[in-house]
Amino acid sequence: MRKSTKTTKKDFNKENILNQGVMMLMQQGYHGTGLQKILDAVNIPKGSFYNYFEDKEHFGAEVIQYYIDPFLKQLAAHLSNSDTDAIGAIQCYFDELIEELVRNNFKGGCLLGNLMGEIGDTSDICQESLQTAVNRYRDLLQSGLKKAQDQGTVRKDKTARSMADLLINTWQGALLRAKIEKTSGPVLQCCQELLGNYFRP
Amino acid sequence: MRKSTKTTKKDFNKENILNQGVMMLMQQGYHGTGLQKILDAVNIPKGSFYNYFEDKEHFGAEVIQYYIDPFLKQLAAHLSNSDTDAIGAIQCYFDELIEELVRNNFKGGCLLGNLMGEIGDTSDICQESLQTAVNRYRDLLQSGLKKAQDQGTVRKDKTARSMADLLINTWQGALLRAKIEKTSGPVLQCCQELLGNYFRP
DNA sequence: CAATTTAAGACAACCGGTCGTATTATAATT
């Protein structure tokens, strides 16, 4: 078996730590989550942590990418679904996010938004990771909106990129509001006003 | 001198702690800021803290209100300025915020947004404080938008309240983006798209 | 057996919070 494809115990442990890290960093924040707690939860001794990660900061940066990947895959899946048009796919995607949010009683919200606020300007390493994560997200959303423009369901007098940016920003702000008010109102409004009204031709 | 108006040393110290707390909580977050650091900065011994505040959580809740007050006053001042119409006053207010943001090189952002993300769902006491702070902000913005509606500069087919909510949310999200990208682009876009376009009749 | 990976525990620094006790201010009593 080739070395590069073999699933080692090391990879398995590292993934466990990342998974737990996503959950706990989202719920309790970066400084609010100790490495000990993460490692206890996955039964990996503290001394082992530094075999997998350089330090907490680099770990945070990896968690960010590990977190955003599934969202990109989920959105991409919707966009490549030929049954619905692009704007419908995007709406459907956000509906799923809202469902999940309600299911979790608005706990956590979005790791990207939370970490942008908490350490977005104090950790260079995490800042860079946040930038690329958000940019990848924006690029995918932009491609979807471009497709919708071509399909005539989205206005063409604004660039797909600017609309993608606006959507991401409003979504993040709405998530924060939903979190402290425990209501889906803000996120519903975000989708309705932008995807349903403002972005329409 | 009447008892209720006398400025005691206690009030002076408490204000100093609150001021320093606003700065440090905004820059380093709630869990990233130790009480010791705050107190060292204003030269007040550790043991004195608990004469002024019940604990760190209640202190955080007070910091939130202490932080938002000047913003409300600033916006209210613009709105009561009879030289400009309401929508102009709001735009002028946000322009000032952007100026300040650039002056600080996008460090910190908004304490409300940062704390909503970090402890908005883990501290009941701070969550409540965040709710009332945001609501007070929204109410004031709503009254300004209502005035603008009456003046015919803002569309009337949406409620002033829903527009105020949307503006706040987009603004918060844009602040996060501006923070990690060190650009005023997001906040400029927020004002331009909403105040300049979407809210217009 | 040599080389590399994993893990156990030590480490100093720091966390939020408590304690008893000075010090000061207010109230009560002579």
Added chain:
DNA sequence: AATTATAATACGACCGGTTGTCTTAAATTG
């Protein structure tokens, strides 16, 4: 008005626990 009694505030040492990181030895591997 002077003195005493009571309360409020100021303070720094100290608590148990936790932080992120490092050193070093054991286990595993080739």
